[in-house]
Amino acid sequence: MFAPHLPPITAALPGTACLTAREVRDLQLLPASGAALFRALLGRAHAFLGDNRGAYATGDPVQLRPADLRATLEGVLTRRPSAKVTYHRFAGRVYLRYATGSTLHTHVLVLTG
Secondary structure, eight states: OOOOOOOOTTSOOSSEEOOSHHHHHTOOOTTOOEEEEEEEEEOHHHHHTTOSSOEEOSSOOEEEOHHHHHHHHHHHHHHOTTOEEEEETTTTEEEEEEEETTEEEEEEEEEEO
C-alpha cells in the first residue's frame, strides 16, 4: 500500500508554514478535488526504542473534501496552539503535527485530483 514519506521529528516539516487559520483558508489547493489523510503516531514506546518517526495508523486513508481539509487544519490550529501546519505545493502534501499527552501525531494529507 502507498504510504507517503513521514518526516522524522528531528527535521522541520516540508513546505511553507501556515501559522493562522486565515493562511489555511487562503491555501491554493486547485486543481485538487480532495485529500487522502494518512495519520502517524509516535508514542512513548516508539521513542524509548529509538524511533523518531512513529508508525502510520492501519487501514485505508480517510478521504477529505477541500472544505473538510481546511476545517480540520483550522480546528487543530485553534485548539492546539503548538500545532505545526505546512503546505508543500510542489509535492501536493499538507503536513500537520501536534502532541496530545505523551503521543505525537503527524498527519500527511496527500492532495488528490
